[in-house]
Amino acid sequence: MSKQKLEINELILKVQGALKEAQYSEMRIAAFFPTWARLTEYMTERNEQILNAKTGLNFLEEAYGITVFKNLPRNLAICVRAVNVLTDFQQHGMLLAKARRKVHVYHPQFQALFQGYIDKRRTEGHSEDTLQSYAIYLDRFSDYLHSREVKSICELDNTLVLGFTGTFTNYSPAVIHNTLCSLRTFFHYLFQEGFVSKNFAYVVPRDGYRSRTKVPSAYPKEDVEKLLKTIDRGNPKGKRDYAIILLAARLGLRAQDICDLSFEHLKWDTNTIEMIQGKTEKPITLPLLEDVGQAIIDYLKYARPECTTTNAIFLRLIPPMGKLEAPTLHSIVTHHMRKAGIQVQDGKKHGPHALRHSLASALLEDKTPLPVISEILGHTSTASTSVYLKIDINQLRSCSLTPPPFDWNHGEEVF
Known part of the structure; x- marks a missing residue:
């Protein structure tokens, strides 16, 4: 494929076509048009093509005053994305997706091969979450090979492998590491099954990343209560969001488990919630606390839309009606945290999982034994729960040692 740079008008047309091929909606693409028009005018004034x-x-700085790219309002975030898709395509000849569609359809020349790999990993017992991650990485690889006009996996060579790894600049170290590891596993599969004559796993560069347990993002009890109190429960959205946030804050349910919660999981006769966790595939029984139960009833009676296509409790409030997805829960919690004026430090998480961390922190503060916290959170072992010890400041403080005195003047005198 020619690496000749495209002039701005042709670049916009190419990107528009690539976005349509990637199944972006017409409305989403149209949101980029004003920024593209203004960018074209900007470049024309400067005689740049x-x-x-x-x-x-x-x-972005001169037209919109954007110099910092974190926590931008939605309208400015769209402007940044509109420019980024152009510069990404100009540099790499493809879109570097920030979010991928859940159903992965690879380019036709790779569909059977890539899907065969995913199916094989499924038969080996890998979880659906892991398979979804593999599918995302292969989706990106499929896009890259297609953009380089590769017609068959037999055309794979070192240049293509290294070229693809060179597109990872926008990813976090953890994502880069996971993508590289997944590529090596995939290339081992290709070689062992005879699809390629060389094992390209040894071409994939090493990144030097070492996985480390991070300090969980937890918020004090006061912030969690402030968050709950500021939710307007006088409308359907507020009633739904309040029940969702209570489930995360009071019971520590994961976002996906809240989305999957259905009527048969609510045991009103015993005041419990009984379900199979999506992440661990292990059963969990939690108490249906009074405030949680009342919030769910309030939502079911006065806010939940009529829907015959799903038994899930929490639904979208506008068409098409259907079950909420986990990323939407993150947006819900983030929206209400900002509305409550809760300060979020850079790098600190602020979604439903942060509320789960906050519950663990509060339980530790109340001196709840670690095995009990592990059972509440649905961990398969206390080893998973022990990471929360890092945020138990009071207990850590009790382990501190007083350093021995140091006499700066002790020793030989220097004249």
Whole structure:
């Protein structure tokens, strides 16, 4: 494929076509048009035809005053994304997706092969979450090979492998590490099954990343209560969101388990919630606390839409009606945290999982034994729960040692 840079008008047309091929909606693509038009005018005034990253950054600063790219309001975030898709395509000849569709359909020349790999991993007992991650990485690899006009996996060579790994610049160290590891596993499969004559796993570069347990993102009890109190429960959305956030904050349910919660999981006769956890596939029984139960009843009676296609409790409030997805829960919690004025430090998580961490922190503060916390959170072992010891400041403080005195003047005198 030619690496000649595209002029701005042709680049926009190419990207528009790539977005349609990637199944972006017409409305989502149209949201980029105003920024693209303004960028074209900006470049014309400066007699520039070829867009590069530097020009894109200058444009965002001069046209919109954007110099910091974190926590942008939605309208400015769209402007940044509109420029990024152009510069990414200019540099790599493909879209570097920030979010991928859940159903992965690879390019036709790779569909059977890539799906065969996923199916084989499934028969080996890998979880659906792990398989979904593999599918995302292969989806990106499929896009890259297609953009390089590769017609068969037999055309794979070192240049293509290294070229693909060079597109990871926008990813976090953890994602880069996981992608590289997944690639090696996939290349081992290709070689062992005879699809390629060389094992390209040894071409994939090493990243030096070492997985480390991080300090969980937890918020004090006061912030959690402030969050709950500021939710407006006088409308259907508020009633739904309040029940969702209570389930995360009071019971520590994961986002996916809240989305999967259905009527048969609510045992009103015993005041319990009984379900199979999506992540561990292990059963869990939790008390249906009074405030949680009342919030769910309030939502079911006065806010839940009529829907015959799903038995899930928490639904979208606008068409198409259906079960909520986990990423939507993250947006819900983030929205209400911002509305409550809760300060979120850079790098600190602020979704439903942060509320789960906050529950663990509160339980530790109340001196709840670790095995009990492990059972509440649905961990398969206390080893998973022990990471929360890092946020038990009071207990850590009790382990501190007083350093011995040090006499700076002790020793030989220097004249």
